[in-house]
Amino acid sequence: MPTYIVLLGPPGAGKGTQASLLSEKFNLPHISSGDIFRENIRNNTEMGKLAQTYISKGELVPDDVTVAMIRDRFKKPDCARGAILDGFPRTPPQADSLAEMLTEFGGKVDLVPFITAPTEVLIERLAGRWTCKEAGHIFHNKFNPPKQSGVCDLDQSPLYQREDDKADTVKHRIDVYKQQTAPLINYYLQRGVLTEVNGIASIEDVASQMNTLISLEEK
Ligand code: ADP
Ligand code: AMP
Numbered sequence: 001m002p003t004y005i006v007l008l009g010p011p012g013a014g015k016g017t018q019a020s021l022l023s024e025k026f027n028l029p030h031i032s033s034g035d036i037f038r039e040n041i042r043n044n045t046e047m048g049k050l051a052q053t054y055i056s057k058g059e060l061v062p063d064d065v066t067v068a069m070i071r072d073r074f075k076k077p078d079c080a081r082g083a084i085l086d087g088f089p090r091t092p093p094q095a096d097s098l099a100e101m102l103t104e105f106g107g108k109v110d111l112v113p114f115i116t117a118p119t120e121v122l123i124e125r126l127a128g129r130w131t132c133k134e135a136g137h138i139f140h141n142k143f144n145p146p147k148q149s150g151v152c153d154l155d156q157s158p159l160y161q162r163e164d165d166k167a168d169t170v171k172h173r174i175d176v177y178k179q180q181t182a183p184l185i186n187y188y189l190q191r192g193v194l195t196e197v198n199g200i201a202s203i204e205d206v207a208s209q210m211n212t213l214i215s216l217e218e219k
Contacts, residue, residue, distance in 0.1 A: 002080060002081050002082040002105055002106070002107040003026070003028065003081075003082035003107075003110050003111075003217075004082050004083055004085065004102055004107050004108065004109050004110055005022065005028075005082075005083075005084050005085065005109075005110060005111045005112075005113070005214070006085045006088075006089070006098075006109050006111075006112045006188070007019050007084065007085065007086050007087075007112075007113055007115065008112050008113070008114045008115070008181075008184055008185070008188065008194070009114060009115035009116060009117070009199060010116075010117070010119075010122055010174055010177045010178075010181075011122060011126060011170065011173045011174060011177060012117070012121070012122035012123070012125040012126040012129070012170070013115040013116065013117050013122065013199045014115050014117070014125075014199050014203065014206055015086045015087065015115060016032060016034075016035075016086050016087075016136070016138050017138050017144070017203055017206075018113075018115065018203075018206060018207060018210055019032065019084045019085075019086035020137070020138070021203075021207050021210075022084045022210060022214075023084050025211070026082075026084075026214070028081065028082045028083055028084050029076075029078045029079060029083045029084070030083075030084050030086060031070070031073055031079075031083050031084065031085050031086065031088065032086040032087050032088075032136065033066060033069070033070060033086075033087040033088040033090075034055075034086075034087045034136075035136040036069055036070075036073060037051040037055060037061065037069075038055075038136065040069075041055070047065065047069065050065060051065065055164055056163060056164065056169075057169070057172070058164055058169040058170070058172035058173040058176060059172075059176060060090055060091065060176060060180055063091055063093045063094055063097075066088065066090075066094060067093075067094060067097040070088050070097075070098070070101070071097075071101060074101055074104075074105075079105070080105055082107065085098075089184065090177075090180065090181045090184075091180050091181065091183075091184075092183055092184065092187055095109075095184055095187055095188075109188070109191070109193055110193065110217060111193055111195070111213060111214065111217050112184075112188040112193045112194040112195070113195055113197045113209075113210055113213055114185060114188075114194050114195065114196050114197065115197045115199040115206065116196060116197070116198065116199050116200075117199035117200050118200070119174060121199075121200060122170070122174060123167070123170055123171075123174075125140060125143070126165045126170045127165065127167065127170070128140045128141040128142050128143070129161070129162065129165055130146070130150075130159040130160070130161060131159065131160060131161070131162055132152035132154070132155065132157050132158075132159055133152075133157045133158050133159070133160055134152065134155045134157035135152075135154070135155055135157070137152050137153070137154050137155070139152070139153075139159060143202075143203070144203060146159060195213055197209045197210060197213070
């Protein structure tokens with residue numbers, strides 16, 4: 001039976017960081033909608049050009065574009081065993097589309113760890129986030145520094161600060177999260193799959209909360 005885990009939480013909560021650890025531990029693909037958009041922007045695709053107009057303002061890319069992109073990603077065979085979803089879904093219509101897509105694999109959303117942290121923590125984390133150009137690996141200048149400044153530990157590609165991690169855009173992204181994504185908390189609570197995870201803890205502690213949740217889910 002495939003396992004699909006949706007990481008929910010505001011920008012900066014630690015979804016990407018935890019998704020990457022889970023993906024390695026459970027050998028499941030890490031699907032980050034933000035990373036796929038950024039790859040399209042780098043490759044200057046039509047979809048990338050369109051997405052960039054929303055991402056640079058901290059707005060959500062329209063549901064139809066986002067769902068089509070994720071549907072395409074799900075066509076790759078590695079998703080049939082399950083996946084760790086990071087940043088998708090971000091609206092209730094996206095969540096409905098996800099449920100439909102997963103039924104094609106005989107799957108469903110099994111677990112939604114909801115990572116919480118107060119706004120001032122999110123702002124500090126995003127201000128210090130450094131992202132790897134090659135594969136989106138995530139570092140923080142204070143909380144998770146790379147061994148060599150400006151260089152990814154994993155693939156030695158350059159690290160950069162995301163344009164949408166600027167203070168003003170971050171504040172807007174947090175508002176957008178509250179208005180458009182937070183309704184998913186109730187959406188998944190009602191479906192009995194949401195569990196809150198304390199995101200203020202260290203990366204290792206959050207990872208161990210996550211592992212406990214998954215082992216409970218497996219029982
Ligand atoms: P999200 O994907 O939810 O936007 P990230 O995983 O990119 O969040 O994390 C945002 C920033 O905070 C990154 O720089 C990351 O290294 C750092 N970070 C993630 N989790 C923690 C944590 N538990 N404690 C401190 N810093 C963290
Ligand atoms: P992230 O990398 O998850 O922080 O996402 C970066 C940006 O990509 C967001 O601020 C949105 O503009 C866009 N984005 C990522 N995922 C989605 C999604 N599921 N729906 C709409 N827009 C998205």
